[in-house]
Amino acid sequence: TEHVVQVSGLVPDTLYYYAVGTTNASLAGDAPDYFFATSPRPGTAVPTRIWVLGDSGTRSAAQYAVRDAYYNFTGSRATDLWLMLGDNAYNSGTDAEFQGAVFNAYPATLRNSVLWPTLGNHDTAGSTTHVPTRPYFQMFTLPTNAEAGGVPSGTEQYYSFDFGNIHFICLDSMTASRATDGPMANWLVNDLAATLSDWIIAYWHHPPYTKGGHNSDTATDSIQMRQNILPILEAGGVDLVLSGHSHVYERSYLLNGHYGPSSSLTSGNIVNGGNGRLPAPYQKPAGNVAHQGAVYTVAGSSGQTGGGSLNHPAMYLSLNVLGSLVVDVLTNQMTVTFLDSTSVTRDTFTIAKPSSVSSAPAAPPQIAAKAVDTKRIDLSWSDGAGDGKGFEIERSSDGKTFALLASVAADVTAFTDTIPQANRRYYYRVRAFNRGGSSAYSNIANAKTRRH
Template sequence: MDPRLNNVLRLLFMAVSFFAASVTTAEYIRPPRRKILRLTKDPFSSSDPHQVHISLAGDKHIRVSWVTSDKSSPSRVEYGTSPGNYTSVAEGGETKTYSYLVYKSGYIHHTVIGPLKDDTVYYYRCGGKYPEFQLKTPPSKFPIMFVVAGDLGQTEWTKSTLGHIQQCKYDVLLLPGDLSYADYIQAHWDTFGMLVQPLASARPWMVTHGNHEIETIPLVKEWFLSYNARWVMAFAESGSNSNLYYSFDVAGVHVVMLSSYTSFDDHSDQYRWAKADFLKVDRKKTPWLVVIFHVPWYSSNNAHRGEGNAMKAAMEPLLYAAGTDIVFSGHVHAYERSKQVYKDKNDQCGPIHITIGDGGNREGLATRYKDPQPVWSAFRQASFGHGEFEVVNSTHAHWSWHRNNDDESVQSDKVWVTSSWSNPACNGKNSKEGRKVLNS
């Protein structure tokens, strides 16, 4: 093709993309599904640490998780601020292993390191063996950048999404469920761990579970066996009795991870824990409140319609009373951003709900939406991609969604968000309704 014509077409495409980003229900020609990735390296062919990922584990601490094939490998992490110069050692971590029918996992290690300096690069190695990894701790003050990606899976679209995320200068990744899409094939947990290792070993990944993590076999295997063994989160540090729901603070933001697949009525442990957790939030210390779970409460997509209604009925008043600013969910393989909403009506004190189950799963996109578009729905599009949530200060944050267009990342939706804490009309739990609900 003539290069000049190619440039004209590129400019035309950019103009069309810009226009598409300005309308509420943008349509474009969606590329076809891509193949499932096949990892050529056998995770168990080496005794070296692999499937390395990190997560926040309380104030100034990081949990390092990895897998080995060597039973005698210690749960020890050596670390320091210079390559190869490990001035600190953390020992005494836990080691887990599990069997699933004919499958037997490697030795899964979880060791907490710290206290660590904020916004600092550390070099570390696991189990006394190389390779050396490096991580960066989050800042303790604004601004802070979160990347959000749900329903990842292991396809070529996943690889594209991860590539775009790797180019983003983010501090923490949030994943609202459906990680590996192993779906009972346990070796796929291993290949997923290898796939995400370059990113997950360098920045904290804070995840919750989805329906593809359930993997139960009645009377034989319990729910979430593989997920709980491999992805230990900060539940103990946040006073939760379950790895399926927990919370953490980072740089002025309080994040609450909830479970769509555990009891959530007002007599449940999850509900009682969540209420107690919301009551402990100090909005002067953490003026932003973010909540994450898998099944969306506000979605105008035809896929999984109504599946979140029971949890919504039970817990939406709780989130509203606490002054939640933004809710992230997955499950529906598309993107949608709501306006501030509560009980299906636009409400200046309600949170923004964002469905972002479009990381790159093998099941494809959910392309059909309800028409007409509900009044609370601000933008929706069935495309793969990721989101970036930059909390600039105590009152303002910027959200943007980046669509995977072929192999290019295209910013297709963006909005400034104001914290409810800074709105005198809302003020979260200090409002009359908030006090009534949280103290009932």
């Protein structure tokens, strides 16, 4: 039985410890490793570590070796979020296979880091028909209405979300239409147009470029994603594209505009033919400028290897080696590391952009609270310097422990709280935020609601 619990009143970029249980007994938690951190406010640049697994769900010694290698590599550095690139549970994506390949394999990471998966062919037993009752959709609760940022997709097949200054786009190359005028493509156009994030990472199962166990020159799913979806992504300024399916590691140069077979690649499609390693990273302009290049990575060897000719001309490096990806984003720099199953770094590259992050705004100098009736308190404040993107209002019943009450736009300096109970005192504070972070808090104001 799957359960979903919605928790409200949380503050961005904050660590919370938790326990799960019934009214009579605790089932799990109440321990140091049962915690989660809320996402940073969209647009805020924070150091971010992302773990990426492709085709991991084999329930084998190879899968566990890749897992343990990453745990050894990251050590005490928390995993902010992680991605699965499909084929998450071999061979058919049954409930029991998901239990073994995901929940039993990664319990430590699942306790305290959000997993964002995409759908692979082995998660549907090879079917290209969308079935909302598949175990995959029962295992995961994925955003359909932009609950985590982006534009509503209306389906768990494909979705987007924000984490700090990174916009993630998860596509379905297995059961969704790959047509240029299909629902997924139309949604993608709108989603890319709406994002203001500094970085865009897109991922799905079938790679647009591969000469591993599969051949992107002949596989229909790869061809259609390359011809129909890549032009949309590159017009939207995508930086990094991740796929699995081929059980190898392949990493491209900085590419743009290559939508045909491998034989059609020209020097004009290679924006930067270097290795992208520091001190000579792949350079891109700030923001999401169209057609400035992206790196395409096949990372499908997190559970097994598969060989292949490994000679796609778009690739800087191709390896038939077990491993996973580690993506580290620090303000204006994204570094991707391919880590093998013995914790050895086999490849690394960096994409760099000029920083577009401003400094944090000034604090609102004053907030006032006035009780209007038994269940209404009016708040007002002044803008410290006019350099914020918005305000966060927090409330407390004791003047010590505050929780987020509301977020409002930068041109709003008043708010009405209609939640309070009669004849009770409440405390309030406010802070401004922008892409550079949050200001200090204002003073604390308080008011007591009227009696009945």
